[in-house]
Amino acid sequence: MKRKDAVALGLKVYAADAPCKRCRGNLRHVATGACVPCRAEYQARYKRDPVKKAHRNTLNAEKTRKSREEKHAALRAENPEGLTRAEAIGLGLSIYTPLSPCKSGHYKRYTNGACVVCCAAYQKRYGRENRGKIQKQQTAWRSAHAAALREKRRTEYQINDAKREESQRRNKTWKKQNRGRATAIENKRRAAKIERTPPWADHEANARVYVNCPPGMTVDHIIPLQGRRGGKRIVSGLHVHTNLQYLTPGRNSSKGNHYTREDAEAAEAWQINWLRERGLA
Ligand SMILES: [Zn+2]
Ligand SMILES: [Zn+2]
Numbered sequence: 001m002k003r004k005d006a007v008a009l010g011l012k013v014y015a016a017d018a019p020c021k022r023c024r025g026n027l028r029h030v031a032t033g034a035c036v037p038c039r040a041e042y043q044a045r046y047k048r049d050p051v052k053k054a055h056r057n058t059l060n061a062e063k064t065r066k067s068r069e070e071k072h073a074a075l076r077a078e079n080p081e082g083l084t085r086a087e088a089i090g091l092g093l094s095i096y097t098p099l100s101p102c103k104s105g106h107y108k109r110y111t112n113g114a115c116v117v118c119c120a121a122y123q124k125r126y127g128r129e130n131r132g133k134i135q136k137q138q139t140a141w142r143s144a145h146a147a148a149l150r151e152k153r154r155t156e157y158q159i160n161d162a163k164r165e166e167s168q169r170r171n172k173t174w175k176k177q178n179r180g181r182a183t184a185i186e187n188k189r190r191a192a193k194i195e196r197t198p199p200w201a202d203h204e205a206n207a208r209v210y211v212n213c214p215p216g217m218t219v220d221h222i223i224p225l226q227g228r229r230g231g232k233r234i235v236s237g238l239h240v241h242t243n244l245q246y247l248t249p250g251r252n253s254s255k256g257n258h259y260t261r262e263d264a265e266a267a268e269a270w271q272i273n274w275l276r277e278r279g280l281a
Helices: 003-009 036-048 050-078 085-090 116-129 131-144 146-159 161-177 179-193 203-211 249-255 261-277
Strands: 013-015 027-029 218-221 244-247
Touching: 003 013, 027 036, 036 050, 116 131, 131 146, 146 161, 161 179, 179 203
Parallel strands: none
Antiparallel strands: 013 027, 218 244
């Protein structure tokens, strides 16, 4: 077949009348008239050739660089504050304004390439949707590392004078500013130590009694706490807000652990009433 007949027929390859001088085959490309197997062999050899390959790579790199620079120049014209990632890294930034926005249109990026706004939104959503899971993970981690964490806190407290002094100072200031609460905590600890806080105690109400203590007065247990003394059980009041009253400091210390019959009756009636109101008695 003649090449022009193949063109007329719209073929891409055709069988020529004369064989190839090199390989004796007669399959040709219609577009160029080149022998099909010889052309394929030449191309394979060209691809493998290291010199030609290097040349080809430089040409390609040059082309890519040029098109990227053109793209950047166009973006920079619209967004003069924008940086390329390489520039941001070069400046030692961790967050920068990029040349082009993220898919959602944000112009704030980490140098690892992630969008700051999208990341924050994702983390917030993840935290909201997996609250239980995260808490479980955190609790598991803390309990798995409990001993190490305790040790770390202790050594830090021991070796770091500044930290210890800071913590003591903070505690002292807080106590001074929150006298009522501090006394409430102290008395709660004392009551717990002698097991005088019942499980149904209203800790907030207890604390309120101390916080609202009028100036110049002290909080007193109507029926003293006492607990056990020498294995012998004596009368013990409960650490509940209904067993608390305000006394002047003088009256409180003179009262000591004694209480009058009226005190006891009033306190008892008060506590029973309190329990009834809550369906506990
Ligand atoms: Zn050939
Ligand atoms: Zn984004």
